[in-house]
Amino acid sequence: MPSDPYQDALAILTATATQRVWSVLVSVFGDLARLEGEGIDGPVLTALMAEAQIRPEATRVALHRLRNDDWITSTKSGRTSHHSLTPTGRRLSVAASGRIYSPPEAAAQGWQLVLLETPTSYSREQMEAHGFAPLAPRLYIGADTSDAPAGTLALPADAAPHWLGGQFEPKDLSQDYAALHEMLSALDALQLDASTLSPVQIGVLRSLIVHGWRRLVLKHPDLPREVYSDAWRGHDCRALVTGLLARLPRPTLGALHP
Template identity: 25%
Template sequence: MKSRVIDRWINDYLSERRVSANSLIITVYGDLIAAHGGGVWLSDFIRLVEPLGLNERVVRTSVYRLVQDDWLVSEQVGRRSYYRLTPSGLRRADHASRRIYDVRCVEWDGRWQIVILPATLSVRLRDALRRELSWAGYGAVAPGVLVRPSSDSATLMEILDGTGTRDKVVPLDARSLDALTGLPLKDLARECWDLEAIGATYDEFIARFRPVLRTLSAARSLDPEQCFLVQTLLMHEFRRVLLHDPQLPAQMTPNKWSGALARNLCQSLYRLTYRLAQQHLLALCETPSGPLPPPSPDFYRRFGGLGDVAGDVADDVAGIAVAP
């Protein structure tokens, strides 16, 4: 049975927030469809996202733009259109997924990934690379110099290969010579990233979704379509916040930082909704070969594991409910 409280919350969200159709479609493809092979019939997709306020005209216009931006590719099968993620779209979705779903427990070792963009780099490649590096958490420490406090050189190499810039820029692996704490690092972080604005968006995220978690966790039963809608809006909002967050080590974050609480809230709400959200997706969408394939094994490793976590969710809800 559908919850009137959740219906009202969804309607309020869609009426109060300016939701980009392109961005919302990317969220649905990245969070749900990518795990099932990356493609669905366009007509099925239109039915799937209609309750999110996206009518057929808007969807058709948006997917056309996403094809131009190399996110999606279309195939005509008879009279029907089939849209799937391009290799570039899958790569971007994979990079975003790692940042969104992976549980990070590794202490920062003081290493930095640095990318220097020569003046000879074309404007087109420069813009494409800046966009990709920004999605991966890089900040500009100076004109043409982007940095990230991380030892993850594999992600950087994937981005350079994907944008065709591996032999056109100067990637460096550096290490801090100073102590790993102190004011200089925090000053640098404030110069490279707008941490105050990011922190404010985390606070807004918590205020918006904490009541939804309380309502759904107290419900006797959940509705598949509502679970799909809540999960989509949850991940749309969390992705929007998180992909502006460089996920800095503790030595560089402000003293009062709500990023961890926001992640715990997102994880708990995702665990409550994902099973029925999947059920709703599989009921509405197919491919030219028939039903969507089962989700990839990586899907079940999201947020540290999506197995039988009812007890964990209950504990998380209790903790989030009393958090400041």
């Protein structure tokens, strides 16, 4: 029996059973209904999640959580529910979209070091919010386009020594990127053809690709490839995600309706 590229792709994307359903929903809405005025009707969302092999009861629980977290709002028209991002959910989704969807050529080209006056001048969380990762006590690394907080010493940097990446790359994140790269490479090898897929199938594949990528790329600063070790696959993953999403153009919300 000949293989079915769509089913093969779905098997690759759903092989990990540890996905948080609420997080998958954030990816679905962030990719398919991110803009103001956009939303997804209940039957369409049910079809999308069913294709992703997520049970209806799990989807209902996840929707309830996201409503409580002011991420999603739901309204009813007759017997049909309509779900959309709240202003908060939309703002956060739009803010993250630059990192998620920017192509490889838009990645940071330069980097800098920032020295704090004291180890407690700013917390790690505050520095990460500014786009910097810890390198040593009082010392952080970030893209040259990131704004250094007030009262810090910003030091423009040039050539990166080969050992630099190993000083700040989280080991678990590096391993996660290696696994994601293997998955994306397998998807790329399938040479998916959007013309042979339904809008719902395209929507599911896109959402799951974005989900796997989003959960990693938002955990670290945007830095040039040269500052990372050879084992870091983040930039290679970006190239694969960009290519896969281009091969699977985002369907219109109207096309998703049965």
